[in-house]
Amino acid sequence: MSTLRFQAVRDAYQRQLQTAPEHQNRSELFASNVFDKKTMRAYLTQDAYAQVIQAIEKGTQIDRKVADHVAASMRDWALSKNATHYTHWFQPLTGATAEKHDAFFELTSDGLALENFDGSQLVQQEPDASSFPSGGIRNTFEARGYTAWDPTSPAFIYGTPLCIPTVFVSYTGEALDNKTPLLRALQAMDQAATGVAQYFDKNVSKVNATLGWEQEYFLIDKSLAHSRPDIVLTGRTLLGHAPAKGQQLDDHYFGSIPNRALSFMRELEHESMLLGIPVKTRHNEVAPNQFELAPIFEEANLSVDHNALLMDIMGKIASKHNFKVLLHEKPFAGINGSGKHNNWSLQTNTGVNLLSPGKTPMRNLQFLTFFINTIKAVNDNEALLRASVASAGNDHRLGANEAPPAIISVFIGKHLMKVLDDLENVSKGKLSPEEKTELKLNVVGKIPEILLDNTDRNRTSPFAFTGNKFEFRAVGSSANCANPMIVLNTIVAHQLKSFKTEVDKLVKAKKLKKDDAVFNVLREYIKQSRGILFEGDGYSDSWAKEAKRRGLSNTPKTPNALKARVSDKAIALFEEMGVMNKVETQARYEVQVEEYIMRIQIESRVLGDIARNHIIPTSVRYQNTLIENVSGLKTIYDEQYTKHASEQLELIEKISAHIANLNRGVTDMINARKKANAIAKAEERAQLYCNEVLPFFEQIRYHSDRLELMVDDELWSMVKYRELLFLR
Numbered sequence: 050m051s052t053l054r055f056q057a058v059r060d061a062y063q064r065q066l067q068t069a070p071e072h073q074n075r076s077e078l079f080a081s082n083v084f085d086k087k088t089m090r091a092y093l094t095q096d097a098y099a100q101v102i103q104a105i106e107k108g109t110q111i112d113r114k115v116a117d118h119v120a121a122s123m124r125d126w127a128l129s130k131n132a133t134h135y136t137h138w139f140q141p142l143t144g145a146t147a148e149k150h151d152a153f154f155e156l157t158s159d160g161l162a163l164e165n166f167d168g169s170q171l172v173q174q175e176p177d178a179s180s181f182p183s184g185g186i187r188n189t190f191e192a193r194g195y196t197a198w199d200p201t202s203p204a205f206i207y208g209t210p211l212c213i214p215t216v217f218v219s220y221t222g223e224a225l226d227n228k229t230p231l232l233r234a235l236q237a238m239d240q241a242a243t244g245v246a247q248y249f250d251k252n253v254s255k256v257n258a259t260l261g262w263e264q265e266y267f268l269i270d271k272s273l274a275h276s277r278p279d280i281v282l283t284g285r286t287l288l289g290h291a292p293a294k295g296q297q298l299d300d301h302y303f304g305s306i307p308n309r310a311l312s313f314m315r316e317l318e319h320e321s322m323l324l325g326i327p328v329k330t331r332h333n334e335v336a337p338n339q340f341e342l343a344p345i346f347e348e349a350n351l352s353v354d355h356n357a358l359l360m361d362i363m364g365k366i367a368s369k370h371n372f373k374v375l376l377h378e379k380p381f382a383g384i385n386g387s388g389k390h391n392n393w394s395l396q397t398n399t400g401v402n403l404l405s406p407g408k409t410p411m412r413n414l415q416f417l418t419f420f421i422n423t424i425k426a427v428n429d430n431e432a433l434l435r436a437s438v439a440s441a442g443n444d445h446r447l448g449a450n451e452a453p454p455a456i457i458s459v460f461i462g463k464h465l466m467k468v469l470d471d472l473e474n475v476s477k478g479k480l481s482p483e484e485k486t487e488l489k490l491n492v493v494g495k496i497p498e499i500l501l502d503n504t505d506r507n508r509t510s511p512f513a514f515t516g517n518k519f520e521f522r523a524v525g526s527s528a529n530c531a532n533p534m535i536v537l538n539t540i541v542a543h544q545l546k547s548f549k550t551e552v553d554k555l556v557k558a559k560k561l562k563k564d565d566a567v568f569n570v571l572r573e574y575i576k577q578s579r580g581i582l583f584e585g586d587g588y589s590d591s592w593a594k595e596a597k598r599r600g601l602s603n604t605p606k607t608p609n610a611l612k613a614r615v616s617d618k619a620i621a622l623f624e625e626m627g628v629m630n631k632v633e634t635q636a637r638y639e640v641q642v643e644e645y646i647m648r649i650q651i652e653s654r655v656l657g658d659i660a661r662n663h664i665i666p667t668s669v670r671y672q673n674t675l676i677e678n679v680s681g682l683k684t685i686y687d688e689q690y691t692k693h694a695s696e697q698l699e700l701i702e703k704i705s706a707h708i709a710n711l712n713r714g715v716t717d718m719i720n721a722r723k724k725a726n727a728i729a730k731a732e733e734r735a736q737l738y739c740n741e742v743l744p745f746f747e748q749i750r751y752h753s754d755r756l757e758l759m760v761d762d763e764l765w766s767m768v769k770y771r772e773l774l775f776l777r
């Protein structure tokens with residue numbers, strides 16, 4: 050082991066356990082650093098409280114006087130919690146979170162110091178935002194964008210600043226962030242779903258989309274991680290031979306959590322509790338050093354914010370515990386990558402989960418309505434849904450037989466499949482009384498029972514119904530959930546809107562009863578959506594063939610997958626639903642294409658550097674000792690030396706060959722990069738990066754990993770997989 054590597058590994062093994070916060074009753078801790086309803090009630094006047102609640106629930110405006118009062122109350126509360134600064138907290142198109150701290154501290158004109166924070170500072174700020182990606186919305190010479198308070202996501206304190214969740218928009222009104230289109234999509238969903246839910250219950254006046262994500266991640270010792278330039282700069286390993294023991298024994302999944310990791314988790318959960326993130330589940334994942342954390346589901350906007358916040362604080366707390374947390378979708382070759390399942394449903398203000406079957410036939414007809422409309426929406430927009438999870442990192446997972454394939458399909462289980470078969474056979478037009486009774490008793494009426502024993506879960510499906518929600522499993526672990534949530538909620542909202550139009554038309558034109566009309570439309574939807582339903586093995590080659598026959602898209606690479614974001618259909622859909630105008634849609638596409646290029650470019654540079662500055666010099670050094678050895682043998686044995694040096698000679702030759710191939714690979718890769726960089730159009734450049742630069746990664750890695758197996762361990766400078774991966 051090289052000296053540096055030895056020191057890093059020794060440090061890792063000798064780490065003292067960092068102390069985690071003392072155990073405290075979670076319900077007492079919960080949200081104590083959040084300016085939530087409970088706190089607002091204590092700090093605000095009754096009128097102001099009512100206005101804020103109305104703004105949260107109905108999207109109404111908050112007037113200036115009330116905003117001033119809310120700001121002053123927030124400040125008092127924040128100061129009582131030892132906050133010193135405030136910041137608008139937003140999510141630019143980088144997918145990460147952004148903040149800029151300002152002190153409450155101010156000087157008056159006559160030189161008095163005071164702590165100030167008023168309504169205008171709460172409601173609007175103008176960060177110098179010229180260096181956030183905008184995909185051409187904003188020219189840099191008029192780089193003006195502003196952040197505006199989102200009262201639906203409560204302010205919180207993390208560390209010293211009071212953080213105020215905000216949207217980020219340009220002065221011309223275009224969204225520069227992920228939150229703005231998400232809020233618009235959720236509003237479209239509320240409107241469309243409420244309209245349909247009122248068929249079944251007149252008391253429904255609001256429908257919220259709900260999201261419960263499951264965050265997977267790796268924990269790596271900090272000094273080991275820092276010894277590898279690839280982990281530091283790209284979040285993943287670009288080289289490294291698989292260890293003798295990987296995950297083949299399946300001994301990590303749900304196994305006992307290593308103490309160091311547990312101590313990190315306890316602190317993370319403690320902090321999450323204070324911030325009102327309702328974390329509930331923790332366990333080991335399939336791969337060594339891989340873990341998962343999941344909260345109780347929440348309203349989607351809040352849940353998206355909470356995930357973004359969590360990813361941020363994970364890094365900070367990990368560092369305190371001498372870990373580096375890897376959120377990359379594929380940090381290690383040959384070992385499972387990480388995803389972030391998005392569990393999604395719809396909840397009414399009357400407390401009903403619209404994707405949960407109930408006790409009465411009416412409730413179940415309602416369930417089937419939302420269930421089938423969701424399937425139809427996915428059927429009609431599968432390529433767009435695939436595009437919503439496309440990223441350079443996620444390309445390593447989708448289609449790699451460990452995560453769902455790049456083909457979108459819906460799994461519902463054989464019992465619900467049977468329900469759909471039965472519903473597809475209802476007669477056209479008015480249903481006979483016998484048919485209705487039969488449906489009520491044996492189809493719609495039976496759903497809750499059959500779901501109870503519906504245990505057949507298909508792990509290979511990207512979009513699976515799991516009893517009372519859909520689980521979108523293709524989302525990458527580092528993704529901001531806003532993207533998939535914008536798309537999913539927009540397509541389902543659009544679908545529900547069409548459904549309502551069709552049902553109303555049938556009721557009016559054919560004088561059908563509402564139930565009959567609902568059955569009629571659903572029957573047609575089932576027929577039209579057969580192509581998206583798939584119960585088999587999503588990893589199999591036969592499915593890829595079958596999916597092609599069905600006309601489903603299969604785009605494993607991001608540059609191709611992203612195109613669906615800017616199809617005429619997608620642009621029209623976002624426009625019709627008031628989620629994004631054409632410029633906003635195109636801007637996001639541009640930002641994502643650029644991001645793809647940059648990721649591959651950075652990885653490619655790092656890979657070239659490591660190959661030439663670490664792998665080749667180390668291999669040459671080892672080869673020199675072999676050469677020295679051979680010369681020595683020659684002096685001893687004269688002509689006879691080859692008999693004694695045959696292994697060494699073979700090794701010398703092999704090493705030379707690998708070095709030559711490695712070096713040629715790097716040269717060719719650099720040339721491919723130059724060729725790509727000369728292309729002006731980003732879309733075409735991304736294709737070149739994908740098809741002509743990326744393929745060299747495998748080739749370079751192959752030769753490096755062979756050399757790793759040959760070269761004296763003592764000389765090898767890069768920390769090896771076996772040292773990175775097994776936490777003590």
Ligand code: ADP
Nearest residue numbers: 259260261262343344345346392393394402518
């Ligand atoms: P698993 O899928 O691992 O068996 P659960 O069914 O308990 O576990 O739920 C997994 C995730 O689904 C959790 O994050 C949970 O919050 C979320 N979830 C449960 N119900 C809903 C719902 N109605 N809407 C959105 N997410 C939900």
Ligand code: MG
Nearest residue numbers: 263390392520
């Ligand atoms: Mg799950």
